Amino acid sequence: MLRLENISAAYHASNVLEGISFEVPEGSIVTLLGSNGAGKSTTLKVISGLLRPNQGKVYLNDSEITQRRPEKIVAYGLVHVPEGRRIFPELTVLENLKIGSYTRQDKTTVEKDLDKMYEYFPVLKDRKAQIAGTLSGGEQQMLAIARGLMSNPKVLLLDEPSLGLAPIIVQEIFEMIKLIREEGTTILLVEQNAFQALSIADYGYILENGRIVLQGPCSELKENEEVKRSYLG
Amino acid sequence: MSNLKKLTDQHKKMLIIGILCILLPPILTSLGLLQGYFQYIINITGVYMIVAVGLNLLLGYTGQISIGHAAFLAIGAFTSALLVMKLGINFWIAVPLAGLVSAVIGMILGLPALRLHGHYLAIATLGFGVAITQIMSNMELFGGYSGLMPPGPTVFGQEVWLDYNLFGHFISGDLVKYYVVLIFVGLTFLVAANIIKTRTGRAFMAIRDSEIAAMAMGVNISKYKVISFGLSAFFTGIAGGLFGHIVGFISPTDFHLGLSLNFFAMIVIGGMGSLRGAVYGAIFMNIIPELFSGVQHLPTVLMGAAIILVTLFLPGGIVTLESKTLMIFRKLKGQLSKRSVG
Numbered sequence: 001m002l003r004l005e006n007i008s009a010a011y012h013a014s015n016v017l018e019g020i021s022f023e024v025p026e027g028s029i030v031t032l033l034g035s036n037g038a039g040k041s042t043t044l045k046v047i048s049g050l051l052r053p054n055q056g057k058v059y060l061n062d063s064e065i066t067q068r069r070p071e072k073i074v075a076y077g078l079v080h081v082p083e084g085r086r087i088f089p090e091l092t093v094l095e096n097l098k099i100g101s102y103t104r105q106d107k108t109t110v111e112k113d114l115d116k117m118y119e120y121f122p123v124l125k126d127r128k129a130q131i132a133g134t135l136s137g138g139e140q141q142m143l144a145i146a147r148g149l150m151s152n153p154k155v156l157l158l159d160e161p162s163l164g165l166a167p168i169i170v171q172e173i174f175e176m177i178k179l180i181r182e183e184g185t186t187i188l189l190v191e192q193n194a195f196q197a198l199s200i201a202d203y204g205y206i207l208e209n210g211r212i213v214l215q216g217p218c219s220e221l222k223e224n225e226e227v228k229r230s231y232l233g
Numbered sequence: 234m235s236n237l238k239k240l241t242d243q244h245k246k247m248l249i250i251g252i253l254c255i256l257l258p259p260i261l262t263s264l265g266l267l268q269g270y271f272q273y274i275i276n277i278t279g280v281y282m283i284v285a286v287g288l289n290l291l292l293g294y295t296g297q298i299s300i301g302h303a304a305f306l307a308i309g310a311f312t313s314a315l316l317v318m319k320l321g322i323n324f325w326i327a328v329p330l331a332g333l334v335s336a337v338i339g340m341i342l343g344l345p346a347l348r349l350h351g352h353y354l355a356i357a358t359l360g361f362g363v364a365i366t367q368i369m370s371n372m373e374l375f376g377g378y379s380g381l382m383p384p385g386p387t388v389f390g391q392e393v394w395l396d397y398n399l400f401g402h403f404i405s406g407d408l409v410k411y412y413v414v415l416i417f418v419g420l421t422f423l424v425a426a427n428i429i430k431t432r433t434g435r436a437f438m439a440i441r442d443s444e445i446a447a448m449a450m451g452v453n454i455s456k457y458k459v460i461s462f463g464l465s466a467f468f469t470g471i472a473g474g475l476f477g478h479i480v481g482f483i484s485p486t487d488f489h490l491g492l493s494l495n496f497f498a499m500i501v502i503g504g505m506g507s508l509r510g511a512v513y514g515a516i517f518m519n520i521i522p523e524l525f526s527g528v529q530h531l532p533t534v535l536m537g538a539a540i541i542l543v544t545l546f547l548p549g550g551i552v553t554l555e556s557k558t559l560m561i562f563r564k565l566k567g568q569l570s571k572r573s574v575g
Contacts, residue, residue: 050445050448069453070448070451071451071453080449081447086445086446086449087443090444091438091439098435098451099436099439099450099452101446102436151450161555169437170370182261
């Protein structure tokens with residue numbers, strides 16, 4: 001579904017990614033783990049077109065999307081829910097969701113998807129007229145995910161959805177992520193909460209200093225001594 | 234159902250404001266409360282409201298700074314003046330055309346602005362503002378330092394900027410100008426309010442709130458920034474066209490940096506990202522100084538103090554006073570009803 005080949009990227013002069021390759025098969029949840037500054041968010045930015053890589057290629061459904069503009073990539077069916085939620089704080093919940101469907105022309109299905117989002121996250125329906133900046137952290141994360149889903153993506157990139165949230169909310173969000181996959185969306189999940197990520201993902205990659213140092217099915221990674229020591233504590 | 238009711242309520246409010254705008258000035262004039270010069274100030278304030286709406290689309294809604302908007306006012310003023318004076322085009326066509334010319338130049342300015350943010354964008358627009366008027370004052374076409382004298386509009390070949398005697402009531406030429414300005418102000422608010430509610434308006438606000446998220450959601454931020462610059466310049470150009478014909482004399486030196494900063498202040502003081510804020514800002518920056526003008530040597534000092542007070546105590550702009558007074562009213566009402574129950 002999504003494939004990266006030998007991607008290198010840099011901010012100004014400092015290299016962040018040094019030749020990354022991995023694959024996200026259709027219908028799966030793949031997680032990208034690693035400590036701060038390992039290059040996880042940068043990887044997602046390269047995939048969604050927010051950052052141009054210096055080298056390498058990104059394929060979506062076997063067609064190359066490496067040099068495409070972000071809005072084209074969204075239209076192809078890949079959406080990025082950025083780190084720190086980044087909802088539009090001064091717009092209402094409903095306006096936020098509408099911007100999620102920006103690249104779509106099919107008005108009637110957009111309305112249907114809006115209802116679906118309200119079904120997934122009932123709290124958003126209750127608060128649809130509320131200014132998004134006044135939502136709680138957990139609600140904002142739900143809004144960020146729902147906003148991304150409003151583009152009707154085949155592939156969803158999630159950057160640290162558990163960041164700064166209470167454990168019980170994190171649990172709720174991860175249940176939602178599982179449900180979204182069951183409905184047929186392929187997910188690439190970047191997380192610092194390795195325990196949670198490994199328990200819902202199928203396959204994992206561990207990133208260190210811009211390189212993939214370890215990979216495997218999540219059941220195996222969970223048992224790996226190195227992973228246990230560094231990421232599961 | 235409740236949505237429909239809300240809509241009509243809002244329409245009612247707008248209708249009342251519209252009727253007041255139409256009826257109040259002649260009534261005040263006949264009561265002797267509104268004299269020629271003050272009517273002129275009100276007309277100019279109306280023109281600046283159009284600028285404020287245009288600048289607010291860019292600054293308040295899209296989050297892109299400009300401190301060169303006086304240049305768009307100049308472009309509009311001279312375009313309209315030259316169209317009428319040299320080509321004999323009708324005022325009512327020349328003014329919208331001036332808006333279009335200004336919009337094209339605004340979009341061209343928007344292109345380099347794509348790569349600039351914050352302070353750097355401020356400097357670039359400042360440079361643009363200063364350069365345009367410098368270039369204009371050195372060109373014969375724009376009348377150099379001696380300027381141009383744009384004539385008033387005509388209707389069926391008849392000059393309309395005249396004093397009239399209507400059923401024994403004196404109607405000044407300034408009052409006629411007022412109604413011309415009112416038409417343009419009304420149209421400006423109608424168009425701007427609708428733009429804000431569309432996809433385009435939402436894209437502007439998404440860019441303002443978070444460029445990265447807007448990009449990630451598939452909003453083409455380059456396109457919408459250029460559109461925002463163009464729209465902003467369009468309204469300002471129309472205001473410029475009006476300005477020239479109303480004042481009757483324009484020189485490139487009128488459109489100086491101080492005027493651009495005044496426009497900027499209108500938005501911040503009135504309320505960013507609010508059309509009503511544009512109204513309040515324009516009124517504050519133009520009417521208040523006139524109230525102080527009776528005090529010798531002090532008007533600028535008092536005005537400066539007023540600006541500081543507003544920014545200190547109303548950080549969201551004058552528009553936040555609306556919700557504050559509403560809250561006080563509700564509190565009072567609550568206390569009154571409590572008392573009557575007790």
